[in-house]
């Protein structure tokens with residue numbers, strides 16, 4: 001996503017001058033007060049230059065987030081105040097509460113118009129299954145649903161229900177994922193939102209039952225971080241969202257589907273998504289359901305300025321922008337079907353929902369299908385292909401980065417057919433070395449490729465303008481953008 005640079009901010013930025021500190025603190029207190037947060041809980045990042053300092057005696061460490069070098073502390077407000085002048089603290093932010101913003105709709109409307117609209121039926125002539133692990137970070141999944149059960153990811157290193165963390169990943173009996181909201185290995189859905197999203201990604205195809213997802217077969221990881229509050233509304237903590245992202249990344253999920261958002265900007269959450277980026281994973285995120293231009297009124301996490309985020313608006317059967325959908329020429333990447341989407345809900349049932357929450361899993365599902373078809377691609381290549389193969393729509397022009405709606409067939413068919421396998425033992429040696437990459441632009445790069453088996457069919461080398469500014473770069477063959485700085 002291309003958008004304006006965010007100014008780096010924190011509740012307390014470490015500065016040496018106390019008067020500056022108080023100037024910085026004041027607006028953040030005002031912002032924090034507008035949003036719900038867990039009382040007495042703060043996400044704290046220490047400066048890497050002071051890694052050895054201990055937490056104040058008045059603070060209890062509740063959780064640690066190794067991926068972002070931060071911790072969850074329980075402490076009183078006066079202790080937070082005392083940290084404001086501590087140069088060893090990089091940031092402190094409240095443990096914000098996140099809510100789902102979906103729009104339930106007519107439960108009897110039951111046609112899968114969305115898959116037809118994105119040309120899934122012709123895409124399925126090319127591929128129907130995802131071998132990539134796709135994590136659904138949400139309210140959980142009814143992993144017993146007959147139209148989902150066989151498509152759940154299974155943690156092969158874990159023995160179920162023995163009370164032991166068999167694979168030593170820090171989580172006991174985590175078979176299908178984990179429930180961070182309740183701290184247990186049963187990420188069952190106590191709502192319906194996550195199960196509905198999972199069905200759009202990969203309800204089982206061709207099984208004579210119910211519906212079908214973008215993928216007929218897949219590996220769906222269930223990561224629950226929402227649970228119902230006393231009013232029956234799903235509510236999730238930023239700290240649990242961070243843990244879910246850490247889990248997904250460490251357990252090999254290359255794609256997370258994130259149909260949630262709202263609340264203030266969080267440096268900790270942004271850092272967690274950046275950690276996933278560093279591990280080469282995509283973060284597909286709902287653009288939100290407030291009918292606003294998010295270029296002006298930012299929405300998170302879809303709006304963080306990270307290249308592994310794909311921000312998704314919702315469209316309807318007539319290819320109009322859904323009335324509830326957020327949009328933004330620089331902050332929302334593309335549209336996907338999100339009005340009146342029929343999919344799985346708990347207890348073996350089905351139902352219709354609307355929201356950018358429903359658009360997001362269409363994109364996550366295609367990302368899985370496309371990446372599985374092109375397993376050597378980087379997250380950036382998968383993202384670029386999804387955005388460059390959209391169906392251009394006047395309703396999305398000037399309202400999204402790509403100006404179009406998801407198209408599964410164009411993404412899969414457009415030059416993505418795997419190259420023919422060479423005869424013999426299948427080994428290919430290809431050396432492509434640029435002989436000259438010095439000088440100021442424009443400059444010439446010479447490539448020399450050789451193979452010991454068969455013939456080289458095509459050379460393809462790609463570089464975007466954005467990346468050219470990052471020179472010096474090295475690319476390996478066929479558009480694979482492995483980058484090494486020298």
Ligand SMILES: [Ca+2]
Pocket residue numbers: 158164165166167168169170171172173174
């Ligand atoms: Ca485990």
Ligand SMILES: [Ca+2]
Pocket residue numbers: 158159160161162163164165166172173174
């Ligand atoms: Ca176990």
Ligand SMILES: [Ca+2]
Pocket residue numbers: 179182184185186187188
């Ligand atoms: Ca549970």
Ligand SMILES: [Ca+2]
Pocket residue numbers: 147203204205206207208209210211212
């Ligand atoms: Ca089915």
